[in-house]
Amino acid sequence: MELRVLNYFLTVAREKTISRAAKVLHLSQPTLSKQLKELEETLGVKLFIRGSRFITLTDDGIYLVKKGKEILSLVESTTANLLNDNSISGQIAIGAGETRAFEFIGQLLRDLRLKHPDIHFQLYSGNSDDVLEKIDYGLLDFGLVIDPVEKQKYDYLQLPLVDHWGILVSASHPLAKNKYITPADIQGTPLLVSNQSLVDNQLSEWLGASADYLNIVGTYNLLYNASLLVKENMVSALCIDGIINTAGTNLIFIPCSPSLIVTVNIIWKKKSNLFKCLQSIFAINS
Known part of the structure; x- marks a missing residue:
């Protein structure tokens, strides 16, 4: 697969139509269509379905868009360096x-x-x-x-530097007045936790047991959207201090006791x- 043709495919995926992509690439529409057909034949998969107005990416097409962007990004940075x-x-x-x-x-x-x-x-x-x-x-x-x-x-x-773990709660939460949070305090509390694969080990060490007995109702990738649920007092979130600016909000961060510190x-x-x-x-x- 040539990088030039990969760029053609990503342009079509972005522009949603072959005709518009051809204008952006300064190619004729038949030439671009031929290049895309040869790409599909080379890979042995169907990358998109032509509709009456726009193209629709197949699952293989979506996968190639994701990986293709990564490939071109790597090529660009390598070349620049x-x-x-x-x-x-x-x-x-x-x-x-x-x-x-x-x-x-x-x-x-x-x-x-x-x-x-x-x-x-x-x-x-x-x-x-x-x-x-x-x-x-x-x-x-x-x-x-x-x-x-x-x-x-x-x-x-x-x-x-170190980061400190704790719990993010709404100001109306029963734990909001606590200066510190202990493992016993959060039993039964609906919690969101990070979905990072190694975080469970940290929590287990702090809890002195498996995290299975906690009331974990969901996970988060990045904390911002999770904090919006905390604002609604739906859940609390086990997280690192300082990621969310709580100043001027109804959010409160309470550190763990004993301290849970990570390098x-x-x-x-x-x-x-x-x-x-x-x-x-x-x-x-x-």
Whole structure:
């Protein structure tokens, strides 16, 4: 599959019609249709269904759109970095889970840009599982994730920062006046928890038992939408402090007792040449 033809397909998927995509690509409609037909034959799948007005992507077409965007993004960033003579110039793709530590990274990146204005950043937000997957596929240069993480798979730097777990509740919740939250306090409370695969281990250690006895009614990927349900006093959310700004809202964050603290790491693929770049970033404020 040629990158040129992949770009044709993504343009058609975006524009919804072959005629409009042909204009964008400066191709004739028959030429574009022929290229798409050959792409389907090469892959052995049907990518879209032509309707009276718009095309509809098949399941295979939806999959190719997702992966095709990732492929072209990787090609673009790789090309930009290879064409630049400066080892810390070009494009840096950064992924981050939900942690206040990104403010620290933001300060360093600001200083880096002042020193090397040719650097560009591509930011991706997701939970740790999402970030790790994109690092594995080479779509991110490095990621910012909280512990635990499978460090035997990655190189990493542990930041001099920690995050604190607690519970996010509505001001009208019975627990809202608590200064701290204990495992006994949340028994029976309808809870949302992060769907990150390794969070269960953290909760089990804090609870002193499996989290199965908690009243977990759902999970969240990123906290913002979950916080909207908390505002309605439908549920409470086990989460990290500072991700949601509670000032001026009816939301209250209550820290865990005993404290549930996690460290924060910058991680990247083993045997990559990123360490030199990270050394340059961290040397700015040293």
